[in-house]
Structures are given as C-alpha cells and as structure tokens.
Amino acid sequence: MKYFEVEFTISPLSAxxxxLLAAxxxxxxxxTFEETETGIKGYVQQNLFDEETLRSCIEDFPFEGTRIIYNVREAEDRDWNEQWEQEGFDPIIIADGKLVIHDGRHLPECKSGISIEIDAKLAFGTxxxxxxxxxxxxxxxYAKGARVLDCGTGTGILSIAALKYGAAEAIGYDIDEWSVDNARHNAVINRVDNHFTSLLGDASIIDTIDGDFxxxxxxxxxxxxxxxxxxFVNKMHQGSILILxxxxxxxxxxxxxxxxxxxxxLKSQIQDHDWACLVFRY
Structure with a gap:
C-alpha cells in the first residue's frame, strides 16, 4: 500500500x-502522525488523500496568528511497522480486567476473563x-447470541472479542487486503474462525450481505x-446496537x-482523552 508522508511546519508551535491540526x-x-521539532509528520494512503480538504482546514485554522505550511512526498516503500512487529506489545487490560489483549511474546499474568491473542503486525487495532x-x-x-458486523475490521480484534463474549457470528470487511488476511489469521489463532468471515471492500459490500445485524x-x-x-442503519432492526x-x-x-x-x-457515550465512543440503539 502506497503512502504519502506530509511534513507540517507550525508557527508558533504549541501542543x-x-x-488540532492532527484532528x-x-x-x-x-x-497516523509523529511529532517533529517544527510540527508533525502525517501519513496518508495515496488513494485516500484529500488535499482540497486539507487546504481548506489549514486556511480556516481557528488559531489566530498560527501559520501552517506543509510538504508532500511519497513515503519510503517499506514495512512501517517492522519495529512494532519485532518487539510486540505488553498485555493490554480492558474493562477492569475482564478482557486482556496480548501478543504471542507477552502472555498475560492473569488467566481470568477473556484473553485475545493478536499477531503483532500493526500497533493500531491491537x-x-x-x-x-x-x-x-x-x-x-451486547454480544451474546448476536450477529455482528465489524466495519473496517483491521486486525479483527472487535469481531474476535464479540465472538469470545458469545456472539453467534461476525462478519468483518476492510478496504486493505492485508488487513482482511490478518483478521482471518487472528481469528484462527483465537479459535473463532468457524464463526468469522473477513471480506475485502468498502461499505458498499454491506449491500451484498443478506439479513440484518x-x-x-x-x-x-x-x-x-x-x-x-x-x-449501517439499513442493516439494523428494532433493538439493534451501533457502536462508533x-x-x-x-x-x-x-x-x-x-x-x-x-x-x-444515542444510548450512551464515553471518552478517553480527546477521543469518543458513541452507542446508538435502533
């Protein structure tokens, strides 16, 4: 997958x-972004780069007196996650210990609750x-007995979690062929592959799937x-849940x-730092 690396220079520079620029x-x-001495570097898939929107955001930047310039170049064609893949990650505890996510190198100390092993290829999605x-x-x-749709499945972790919590079936899709294969691989590792389907495509693929979720x-x-x-809503029925x-x-x-x-x-909402999660009911 080809990426652009875009270097942003912000003056005056502030956190x-x-x-705000990253958002x-x-x-x-x-x-994804990484900090630099003069601003940030951003990475974007070449086929998804909307430069017109980027220019508009910078022109309308709400911090008076702040100047932003950027330079676009093709990112080096290499494995951006090589170090992550080699080092892996420490076990991640979620929901007060009810769910633990880990890779094959770093096993959780506590064996209680739901344990999910993810092959550490990408940091995002683990x-x-x-x-x-x-x-x-x-x-x-919401998972027990549910038929689940996982939109932009990535590593497949959301589908795997749902299946381990008792979902009857999970279907995931992603525009990235590598993600589709990796999600399927992770489902096998966690022994839920018999109930998981991984599809290649964007949201239009939802129209080809029979039934509601x-x-x-x-x-x-x-x-x-x-x-x-x-x-999404077209595939929901009375009582269906949508988590965004x-x-x-x-x-x-x-x-x-x-x-x-x-x-x-809207049924509920939570936030972690500046990020949000919304739960809706049909």
Missing amino acids: DATD LAGEAGFE GTHETTRMICSQIEQ DLIMANINRNILLSDMPR SGFYTADIPLLVEKAENLGIS
Missing part, C-alpha cells in the same frame, strides 16, 4: 495547535489506541462514518445529529 488532517484521510479500547469495553453487554461496530474516521451510517468510534469529542454533535436523522437514538 494545542498540533493536536483536522484526519478529515483529509490521514491515519488495543493500544483509545478508540479500540473504548469499543472493546462496550462489547460484552444485532450489533454493528465501526472504528473509522468521522467523515467515513457520516458517509456510511445510512448503510475513531473520532474526536468535538465530532459528537455531527454524528448524533446524523444518527437521529436516520432514526436511531
């Missing part, structure tokens, strides 16, 4: 300006990120969620308004 750049397709942890903390109360989960950026929510994350607390009003216009209501 608030950096955080706004997410609307232009950026996935539970290290706030959005993944928040969704995982909500799954237990009891639980739908999506950990995606705000703009994609706003675009895809009508498809991947966006900032500032985005909550937009997503709630969209959901209400589609006929689903």
Whole structure:
C-alpha cells in the first residue's frame, strides 16, 4: 500500500495547535502522525488523500496568528511497522480486567476473563489506541447470541472479542487486503474462525450481505462514518446496537445529529482523552 508522508511546519508551535491540526488532517484521510521539532509528520494512503480538504482546514485554522505550511512526498516503500512487529506489545487490560489483549511474546499474568491473542503486525487495532479500547469495553453487554458486523475490521480484534463474549457470528470487511488476511489469521489463532468471515471492500459490500445485524461496530474516521451510517442503519432492526468510534469529542454533535436523522437514538457515550465512543440503539 502506497503512502504519502506530509511534513507540517507550525508557527508558533504549541501542543494545542498540533493536536488540532492532527484532528483536522484526519478529515483529509490521514491515519497516523509523529511529532517533529517544527510540527508533525502525517501519513496518508495515496488513494485516500484529500488535499482540497486539507487546504481548506489549514486556511480556516481557528488559531489566530498560527501559520501552517506543509510538504508532500511519497513515503519510503517499506514495512512501517517492522519495529512494532519485532518487539510486540505488553498485555493490554480492558474493562477492569475482564478482557486482556496480548501478543504471542507477552502472555498475560492473569488467566481470568477473556484473553485475545493478536499477531503483532500493526500497533493500531491491537488495543493500544483509545478508540479500540473504548469499543472493546462496550462489547460484552451486547454480544451474546448476536450477529455482528465489524466495519473496517483491521486486525479483527472487535469481531474476535464479540465472538469470545458469545456472539453467534461476525462478519468483518476492510478496504486493505492485508488487513482482511490478518483478521482471518487472528481469528484462527483465537479459535473463532468457524464463526468469522473477513471480506475485502468498502461499505458498499454491506449491500451484498443478506439479513440484518444485532450489533454493528465501526472504528473509522468521522467523515467515513457520516458517509456510511445510512448503510449501517439499513442493516439494523428494532433493538439493534451501533457502536462508533475513531473520532474526536468535538465530532459528537455531527454524528448524533446524523444518527437521529436516520432514526436511531444515542444510548450512551464515553471518552478517553480527546477521543469518543458513541452507542446508538435502533
């Protein structure tokens, strides 16, 4: 998968300006960032880069007197997660110890609760990120006996968690072929592959799946969620649950308004730092 590396120079530089720029750049397709001495570097899939949106965000940047310039170049074609894959990650405790996520190198000390092993290929999607942890903390109360749809499945961790909590079936999809294969691989590791299907495609693939879902989960950026929510709702029935994350607390009003216009209501919300997770009921 080809990426652009975009270096942002912020003047004057501040933590608030950096955080806000990262949030706004997410609307232009950026996935991850790293801090630099003069600002941040952002990484975005070449086919998802919306430069017009990025320019608009910078032109309308709300910090008076702040100047932002950026330089786009093709990212080096290498394994960006090589160090992560080699080192792995320490066990991640979620929901007061009810759920533990770990890799094959770092086994959890406590054997109680649900344990999920993830092959450590990518940092995002293993539970290290706030959005993944928040969704995982909500799954237990809705998963038992449910038919689950996992939108943007990534490592497959949300589907695997749901199945370990008693879901009857989980179907995940992702636009990244590597993620589709990795999710399937992780399902095998956790011995839930007989109940998990991993599909390659964007949200349009939902239209090809027969039947409704009891639980739908999506950990995606705000703009994609706003675009895809009508498809999600079209696959819900009375009492279905939709769990959304991947966006900032500032985005909550937009997503709630969209959901209400589609006929689903906000049931609960949580936040971790500036990230948010919303639970809706049909």
